[in-house]
Amino acid sequence: MTLLKQKTTPVGHIEREAKSTAGDRAVAATSHVVLAIWSAIVVLPLLWTFMSSFKNSNEIFASPFGLPGSWKLDNYLKAWNEAGIGAAFINSVIVVGVSLVLVMLLGSMCAYVLARFSFRGSRVIYVLMLAGLTFPVFLAMVPLFGVLKGMGLLNQLPGLIITYVAFALPFTVFFLFAFFKNLPGEIAEAAAIDGAGEWRTFFQIMLPMARPGLASVAIFNFLGLWNQFLIPVTINAGGPKVLSQELFVFAQQMGYAVDFGALFAAVTVTVIPVLIAYILFQRQLQGSVSQGTSR
Amino acid sequence: MSLPPPTAVLEGGRKAAIQSRRKNLTFDKVSFMVVFLGIPLAIYLLFVIWPFLQAFVYSLTDWSGFSPNYKFVGLDNYARIFTDDQFLKALSNNVILLIVVPIVTVVLSLILATLVTVGGSSKGQVKGLKNSSFYRVVSFFPYTIPAVAIGIMWGQIYDPSGGLLNGALNALGLNFKDYAWLGNTSTAMACSIFVIIWGFVGFYMVLFIAGIKGIPAELFEAARIDGAGRFRTAVSITIPMIRDNIQTAYVYLGIFALDAFVYMASLFPNAGGPENSTLVMSQQLFFTAFQRGQFGMATAMGVVLAAATLLFSGLVFLVNKLTGGSEGGRL
Numbered sequence: 001m002t003l004l005k006q007k008t009t010p011v012g013h014i015e016r017e018a019k020s021t022a023g024d025r026a027v028a029a030t031s032h033v034v035l036a037i038w039s040a041i042v043v044l045p046l047l048w049t050f051m052s053s054f055k056n057s058n059e060i061f062a063s064p065f066g067l068p069g070s071w072k073l074d075n076y077l078k079a080w081n082e083a084g085i086g087a088a089f090i091n092s093v094i095v096v097g098v099s100l101v102l103v104m105l106l107g108s109m110c111a112y113v114l115a116r117f118s119f120r121g122s123r124v125i126y127v128l129m130l131a132g133l134t135f136p137v138f139l140a141m142v143p144l145f146g147v148l149k150g151m152g153l154l155n156q157l158p159g160l161i162i163t164y165v166a167f168a169l170p171f172t173v174f175f176l177f178a179f180f181k182n183l184p185g186e187i188a189e190a191a192a193i194d195g196a197g198e199w200r201t202f203f204q205i206m207l208p209m210a211r212p213g214l215a216s217v218a219i220f221n222f223l224g225l226w227n228q229f230l231i232p233v234t235i236n237a238g239g240p241k242v243l244s245q246e247l248f249v250f251a252q253q254m255g256y257a258v259d260f261g262a263l264f265a266a267v268t269v270t271v272i273p274v275l276i277a278y279i280l281f282q283r284q285l286q287g288s289v290s291q292g293t294s295r
Numbered sequence: 296m297s298l299p300p301p302t303a304v305l306e307g308g309r310k311a312a313i314q315s316r317r318k319n320l321t322f323d324k325v326s327f328m329v330v331f332l333g334i335p336l337a338i339y340l341l342f343v344i345w346p347f348l349q350a351f352v353y354s355l356t357d358w359s360g361f362s363p364n365y366k367f368v369g370l371d372n373y374a375r376i377f378t379d380d381q382f383l384k385a386l387s388n389n390v391i392l393l394i395v396v397p398i399v400t401v402v403l404s405l406i407l408a409t410l411v412t413v414g415g416s417s418k419g420q421v422k423g424l425k426n427s428s429f430y431r432v433v434s435f436f437p438y439t440i441p442a443v444a445i446g447i448m449w450g451q452i453y454d455p456s457g458g459l460l461n462g463a464l465n466a467l468g469l470n471f472k473d474y475a476w477l478g479n480t481s482t483a484m485a486c487s488i489f490v491i492i493w494g495f496v497g498f499y500m501v502l503f504i505a506g507i508k509g510i511p512a513e514l515f516e517a518a519r520i521d522g523a524g525r526f527r528t529a530v531s532i533t534i535p536m537i538r539d540n541i542q543t544a545y546v547y548l549g550i551f552a553l554d555a556f557v558y559m560a561s562l563f564p565n566a567g568g569p570e571n572s573t574l575v576m577s578q579q580l581f582f583t584a585f586q587r588g589q590f591g592m593a594t595a596m597g598v599v600l601a602a603a604t605l606l607f608s609g610l611v612f613l614v615n616k617l618t619g620g621s622e623g624g625r626l
Contacts, residue, residue, distance in 0.1 A: 031414035035430040048459050049448050064462030110335035132343045139597035142584045143349035166342035198327035227441040229557045244443045251447045252564050270444045278439040
């Protein structure tokens with residue numbers, strides 16, 4: 001929008017803008033209607049799920065539109081305690097939190113070295129990272145099962161964490177590589193002349209300067225890891241479950257039980273953290289969609 | 296890689312100082328390189344690259360995954376999966392997804408992005424639609440939500456008796472009472488495709504909006520002076536100018552359509568849907584490995600999946616290259 005709206009508009013322009021034609025108004029109205037319909041298609045299912053999470057099974061079957069009789073948290077308590085969503089939520093927070101810190105640290109270290117130093121083999125490493133982004137994760141899952149089993153990390157949270165870190169690395173390195181490349185090199189050199197070692201230069205100067213880039217990547221990684229499903233169901237099937245996994249198991253059991261209210265509550269609990277993160281960082285996230293894909 | 300050595304911009308004295316520092320492999324520098332490159336790379340090689348490489352070897356064996364022993368069986372696994380009716384069914388379902396999902400998602404998100412960016416006044420400067428950021432923010436929601444949650448939620452919406460869809464249709468006076476959208480072979484696939492598209496349109500809409508805003512405003516104004524209407528402008532200017540974004544979208548969506556595991560698994564508690572009408576290759580791979588214990592066979596399926604992915608990406612790049620000249624010439 002800012003690109004198209006220039007401040008140096010000629011005076012006559014304002015006059016013309018006021019006289020928007022009937023055709024313009026029709027187009028604008030149609031556009032609003034179409035966009036509003038799509039927004040409704042997006043929002044209504046979410047609102048319906050949220051509303052249903054307060055209903056009991058009778059109310060759900062009575063009418064899909066009826067409001068819940070009372071806004072009690074029974075379903076949430078049931079999902080949290082009996083269906084194991086609470087434990088899984090905590091596991092998810094631990095796994096995603098630790099993985100996120102590790103992948104941001106390791107990813108920025110790796111990207112920094114690749115972007116700032118030229119050495120033999122750096123090109124090979126870059127291409128290897130690219131390969132990790134293009135190949136389907138599924139291809140690696142079966143052998144990875146064997147690797148983790150051999151190391152005694154199968155069905156363990158540390159095994160899950162290290163796998164998350166490994167698979168989030170290529171994206172992180174790619175994004176931050178471009179970022180570190182564009183940071184002014186003179187500052188690092190000045191630090192070196194002032195006697196700062198490589199370690200100090202990185203942690204005290206370069207990393208703080210890269211904060212905007214780090215923030216965007218961290219949000220994307222948070223969403224990606226919180227939503228991760230394939231990795232936990234293959235290599236953590238017998239371990240302490242994370243949220244997406246537990247939600248899936250819970251839904252599959254629903255074929256036999258009838259507690260749909262608790263299922264809706266479980267879905268809501270899974271969705272709320274990412275929606276909050278999205279709404280808080282929405283501007284940053286949408287901005288980096290364009291940056292990330294035009295590399 | 297293409298970065299000039301930082302010393303190039305410095306003057307003589309400083310240059311020499313830095314060069315001498317570079318040659319001296321101090322403990323600081325060595326430890327820095329080893330830790331900074333070594334640790335991430337070791338993790339990456341061990342948990343990503345090594346399994347990828349192993350996959351190609353395992354696909355030639357009869358490994359069960361549970362015993363350490365296996366023997367090489369050549370291309371037997373490949374021969375068997377290509378005569379396995381279930382795998383072929385899954386493959387054809389993936390092909391349907393591959394054809395429908397990218398095109399519909401790209402077209403729909405392009406239309407929405409166009410409405411947001413050029414829906415404004417046709418006089419004066421080219422303008423976006425007023426008060427449209429709300430739509431952009433809302434449409435992006437589904438992309439941030441876990442796919443499992445999306446699948447389960449839509450499973451309930453399509454529910455024959457208590458679902459939102461039948462409730463809405465009945466309220467409109469259409470009699471769809473108890474119609475099982477996901478339980479009939481004729482609608483199961485179409486309904487799943489809709490859910491997938493629902494999940495992706497917002498992301499690509501935002502991507503295209505960013506692309507369209509990157510087009511120089513003069514181009515739009517020139518077209519307008521030449522008498523091009525909105526539709527003509529969209530077809531002759533917007534689409535050619537953001538074709539690289541469209542290509543990126545097409546490749547991502549295609550790669551996704553060849554996987555589709557999460558959505559299909561969470562939409563259909565009975566894996567595969569009615570008469571396997573929504574079974575996809577990744578699900579078949581999953582069962583073969585973790586339920587039947589045929590890891591060798593499963594990795595062969597994984598290799599087929601990877602080959603299909605690369606083939607598709609290559610095809611998209613090729614088509615874009617071949618059509619690139621003529622499209623560009625129209626400008």
